[in-house]
Amino acid sequence: xxxxxxxxxxxxxxxxxxxxxxxxxxxxxxxxxxxxxxxxxxxxxxxxxxxxxxxxxxxxxxxxxxxxxxxxxxxxxxxxxxxxxxxxxxxxxxxxxxxxxxxxxxxxxxxxxxxxxxxxxxxxxxxxxxxxxxxxxxxxxxxxxxxxxxxxxxxxxxxxxxxxxxxxxxxxxxxxxxxxxxxxxxxxxxxxxxxxxxxxxxxxxxxxxxxxxxxxxxxxxxxxxxxxxxxxxxxxxxxxxxxxxxxxxxxxxxxxxxxxxxxxxxxxxxxxxxxxxxxxxxxxxxxxxxxxx
Amino acid sequence: xxxxxxxxxxxxxxxxxxxxxxxxxxxxxxxxxxxxxxxxxxxxxxxxxxxxxxxxxxxxxxxxxxxxxxxxxxxxxxxxxxxxxxxxxxxxxxxxxxxxxxxxxxxxxxxxxxxxxxxxxxxxxxxxxxxxxxxxxxxxxxxxxxxxxxxxxxxxxxxxxxxxxxxxxxxxxxxxxxxxxxxxxxxxxxxxxxxxxxxxxxxxxxxxxxxxxxxxxxxxxxxxxxxxxxxxxxxxxxxxxxxxxxxxxxxxxxxxxxxxxxxxxxxxxxxxxxxxxxxxxxxxxxxxxxxxxxxxxxx
Numbered sequence: 001x002x003x004x005x006x007x008x009x010x011x012x013x014x015x016x017x018x019x020x021x022x023x024x025x026x027x028x029x030x031x032x033x034x035x036x037x038x039x040x041x042x043x044x045x046x047x048x049x050x051x052x053x054x055x056x057x058x059x060x061x062x063x064x065x066x067x068x069x070x071x072x073x074x075x076x077x078x079x080x081x082x083x084x085x086x087x088x089x090x091x092x093x094x095x096x097x098x099x100x101x102x103x104x105x106x107x108x109x110x111x112x113x114x115x116x117x118x119x120x121x122x123x124x125x126x127x128x129x130x131x132x133x134x135x136x137x138x139x140x141x142x143x144x145x146x147x148x149x150x151x152x153x154x155x156x157x158x159x160x161x162x163x164x165x166x167x168x169x170x171x172x173x174x175x176x177x178x179x180x181x182x183x184x185x186x187x188x189x190x191x192x193x194x195x196x197x198x199x200x201x202x203x204x205x206x207x208x209x210x211x212x213x214x215x216x217x218x219x220x221x222x223x224x225x226x227x228x229x230x231x232x233x234x235x236x237x238x239x240x241x242x243x244x245x246x247x248x249x250x251x252x253x254x255x256x257x258x259x260x261x262x263x264x265x266x267x268x269x270x271x272x273x274x275x276x277x278x279x280x281x282x283x284x285x286x287x288x289x290x291x292x293x
Numbered sequence: 294x295x296x297x298x299x300x301x302x303x304x305x306x307x308x309x310x311x312x313x314x315x316x317x318x319x320x321x322x323x324x325x326x327x328x329x330x331x332x333x334x335x336x337x338x339x340x341x342x343x344x345x346x347x348x349x350x351x352x353x354x355x356x357x358x359x360x361x362x363x364x365x366x367x368x369x370x371x372x373x374x375x376x377x378x379x380x381x382x383x384x385x386x387x388x389x390x391x392x393x394x395x396x397x398x399x400x401x402x403x404x405x406x407x408x409x410x411x412x413x414x415x416x417x418x419x420x421x422x423x424x425x426x427x428x429x430x431x432x433x434x435x436x437x438x439x440x441x442x443x444x445x446x447x448x449x450x451x452x453x454x455x456x457x458x459x460x461x462x463x464x465x466x467x468x469x470x471x472x473x474x475x476x477x478x479x480x481x482x483x484x485x486x487x488x489x490x491x492x493x494x495x496x497x498x499x500x501x502x503x504x505x506x507x508x509x510x511x512x513x514x515x516x517x518x519x520x521x522x523x524x525x526x527x528x529x530x531x532x533x534x535x536x537x538x539x540x541x542x543x544x545x546x547x548x549x550x551x552x553x554x555x556x557x558x559x560x561x562x563x564x565x566x567x568x569x570x571x572x573x574x575x576x577x578x579x580x581x582x583x584x585x586x587x588x589x590x591x592x
Contacts, residue, residue: 178436184422185496186450
């Protein structure tokens with residue numbers, strides 16, 4: 001050994017090879033990320049360039065019409081707001097409550113394993129299946145018809161499993177030492193959950209809610225399935241009324257042959273995107289506030 | 294805390310029949326003054342806060358404590374020592390029913406707190422824990438302000454007095470007030486490790502407990518912070534009963550009045566090998582295994 005060439009710390013042989021692979025991998029993954037971004041930008045550009053000319057206040061406040069230049073999002077935006085509002089109000093307490101029960105209170109037995117397995121499966125069920133279920137159970141069996149209530153109940157069913165799973169994940173992130181600390185001070189289990197587990201899990205739960213709501217906002221298939229594919233030219237004032245939503249309106253416009261309606265669809269997509277992004281932004285602000293305190 | 298539960302004022306019956314419970318711990322029975330319970334277990338003559346008898350505990354199918362029987366005196370520091378895995382943390386967690394929170398735990402035997410078996414079916418663990426506070430191995434302040442950390446226990450227990458005074462008194466008792474009095478609104482997590490641990494002690498004191506259990510409270514602290522906690526323990530024992538788990542024998546010798554030495558048997562179940570005044574245990578142990586452990590021959 002001592003008579004061999006002087007020590008060199010430059011990469012040679014196998015080390016050089018390994019380093020080359022390592023360096024190449026960085027560009028490979030950068031490339032993978034860029035594909036997604038590029039496609040997104042391209043889509044956004046296509047949509048904006050085709051729809052931006054139709055954007056105006058009238059477009060948001062007009063009812064749909066058979067004349068493309070007079071058609072607007074009024075009834076679908078109101079319908080979306082109704083459905084989404086009711087969905088959130090119904091689904092969130094159920095989802096967060098379920099997650100708390102599973103993580104904090106449930107006995108660890110076979111039943112719980114089955115419940116958890118089913119939740120994971122339900123989160124992966126295609127939305128149109130929920131539409132069929134909503135049509136049969138809420139629309140027909142309960143006689144709610146293609147109403148806002150049927151839509152909200154169907155979307156609630158759809159987002160509960162994913163929200164439960166996200167909330168469970170967030171609750172598990174709260175360190176057990178915090179629970180021990182609270183319980184050792186004579187807090188009850190509920191006080192421990194309310195004062196320590198929930199505040200700690202809230203940022204994560206918020207993230208789950210954002211994702212679920214974003215999915216509900218854009219949901220089309222399930223709602224078409226329950227029969228919400230109608231021409232609405234009035235303002236919804238009750239959850240028993242028929243309705244339409246923005247994504248359904250977009251779908252409606254895209255299947256028209258006239259170019260003008262396609263532009264309407266693009267403009268509606270822009271409105272929907274802005275709405276979803278604002279929701280996300282709002283949730284992110286709330287989340288950060290909680291994370292800091 | 295204002296009201297006291299029925300029976301909490303009742304004193305433990307002074308006579309206990311403990312003989313013959315630890316046949317296998319000592320090959321040569323040592324005859325000692327009246328308080329000897331058998332083997333090398335010398336119960337204190339003073340009033341006991343806890344009387345543990347034939348305590349067995351299983352995690353699932355694995356036995357972690359086997360036939361532990363001894364009395365813990367009031368207003369003294371009692372240290373539990375022994376090598377890792379000997380069941381000392383398990384034992385201390387039995388004393389305020391923190392083991393209830395671990396799934397699959399089964400406890401058989403009695404833990405009498407002032408004469409009441411805390412494992413009796415009508416006993417509420419929340420009621421137990423507000424009288425028997427606990428400080429953990431790793432400081433675990435809540436991610437809230439120093440003030441809220443101290444006030445939390447009192448708040449959930451329905452404390453009605455002035456929260457400001459309670460916070461100050463508790464922080465003073467925990468020898469932390471001077472260091473934090475100007476930033477009570479600061480997060481408890483912003484403090485150093487030693488300060489965090491004293492904050493956890495202050496938090497436990499604010500509930501006005503009777504006993505404070507400490508599960509290796511200094512194991513994550515530097516020597517200076519450790520010394521501060523030890524001084525604090527000696528200070529607090531005037532008003533409280535303190536039970537401390539430590540694997541630092543010097544610490545046990547420095548702070549404890551009574552010392553219990555535990556060891557896992559061949560099946561891994563923790564047994565109480567020797568118990569008595571710290572001075573006895575550290576200078577004149579009755580058991581060969583105790584002597585081997587404290588002189589560093591194993592463990």
